Amino acid sequence: MRKRNVAYKVWISQLVNNKYVKQEGEFESSYIEANGKKISRVNIIATVVNKFSSDDRGYISITIDDGSSEIRLKTWGDDSKMIANINSGEVILAIAKVREYNNEIYLTPELVKTINDLNWEIARKLELLREYGFVKKLETINHDVQNTMQETKKEYTEERIENSISNDRRQVVLDMINKLATSDGISINEISRQSGLSIEEVNIIINDLVKEGEIYKSKAGVVNLV
Numbered sequence: 054m055r056k057r058n059v060a061y062k063v064w065i066s067q068l069v070n071n072k073y074v075k076q077e078g079e080f081e082s083s084y085i086e087a088n089g090k091k092i093s094r095v096n097i098i099a100t101v102v103n104k105f106s107s108d109d110r111g112y113i114s115i116t117i118d119d120g121s122s123e124i125r126l127k128t129w130g131d132d133s134k135m136i137a138n139i140n141s142g143e144v145i146l147a148i149a150k151v152r153e154y155n156n157e158i159y160l161t162p163e164l165v166k167t168i169n170d171l172n173w174e175i176a177r178k179l180e181l182l183r184e185y186g187f188v189k190k191l192e193t194i195n196h197d198v199q200n201t202m203q204e205t206k207k208e209y210t211e212e213r214i215e216n217s218i219s220n221d222r223r224q225v226v227l228d229m230i231n232k233l234a235t236s237d238g239i240s241i242n243e244i245s246r247q248s249g250l251s252i253e254e255v256n257i258i259i260n261d262l263v264k265e266g267e268i269y270k271s272k273a274g275v276v277n278l279v
Contacts, residue, residue: 057094057266058082058093058094059094060094060095060096060148060149061090061092061094061095061096062095062096062097062177062180062181062184063087063088063090063092063095063097063181063185064119064121064122064181064185065097065099065117065118065119065121065122065123065124066121066122067085067087067088067092067121067185068085068087068092068095068122068124068151068158069122069123069124069158070122071085071086071087072085072086073085073151073153073158074086074091075153077260081264082264083151083152083153084151085151085158088185092151093150093151094148094149094150094151094163095147095148095149095151095160096146096147096148097117097119097146097147097149097160098119098144098145098146098147098168098173098174098177099117099118099119099144099145099147100117100118100119100142100143100144100145100174101115101116101117101139101140101141101142101143101144101145102116102117102118102123102141103115103116103141104116104136104139104140104141106133106137110133110137111129111130111133112127112128112129112133113127113128113133113136113137114126114127114128114159115136115139117145117147119178120178124158124159124160125157125159125160126147126149126159126160126161126162126165127152127159127160127161128161128162132161132162135162135164135165136162136165139165139167143167143168144167144168144171144173144174145165145166145167145168146164146165146166146168146173147160147162147164147165148162148163148164148165149161149162149163149165150163222250222254222258223258223261223262225248225250226244226248226250226255226258226259226262227262227267227268229244229247229248230244230268230276230277230278231278233247234276234277234278237271237275237277238271238272238275238276238277239275239276239277240274240275241255241256241259241274241275241276242274244259244276259276262276263276266279267279
């Protein structure tokens with residue numbers, strides 16, 4: 054089983070002010086390089102300063118601020134339940150993956166919980182100050198407020214279509230592996246043949262699933278569930 058990437062405790066400014074490096078390798082996760090670390094997952098405590106929800110609640114985003122900068126957590130479909138009841142003004146702890154879309158660095162959460170004891174927030178800031186030093190507050194654009202509603206809806210629609218197509222195909226491949234793989238696994242060619250997806254599409258999905266630790270390659274051209 055592949056080991057999960059470390060969820061680094063960092064300032065938000067370290068994410069939004071450094072370059073996102075997109076990896077294509079089978080076992081490589083895309084990341085942001087900051088302070089000598091390749092950051093693909095984060096552990097952040099911050100205050101919610103804004104929230105956006107689509108009419109059907111199929112897409113919800115919250116903007117969070119840790120005193121150094123702001124960043125959005127974005128969720129789609131069932132994952133939106135993680136932040137559906139989170140409100141502006143609350144302090145949260147989020148374990149999340151770092152992502153990039155249209156030159157915006159954002160987060161997709163794995164876990165979100167409300168912090169009621171503000172000593173946790175103070176302790177985290179002291180921890181970050183000890184490790185990285187003082188970070189001056191940066192002026193950032195609040196996407197949810199300063200975008201017009203039309204622009205926000207356009208972004209949501211584009212991302213929903215992109216993610217829906219991607220997630221549907223991903224689920225098809227994952228279900229096929231779950232149902233058809235023997236103890237030796239199932240060949241990528243067989244997945245392509247039975248799913249109707251091109252071998253290129255299947256390979257892209259397979260690489261993402263391997264990165265996420267959902268499956269592994271038991272041998273060349275053959276995959277199985279972890």
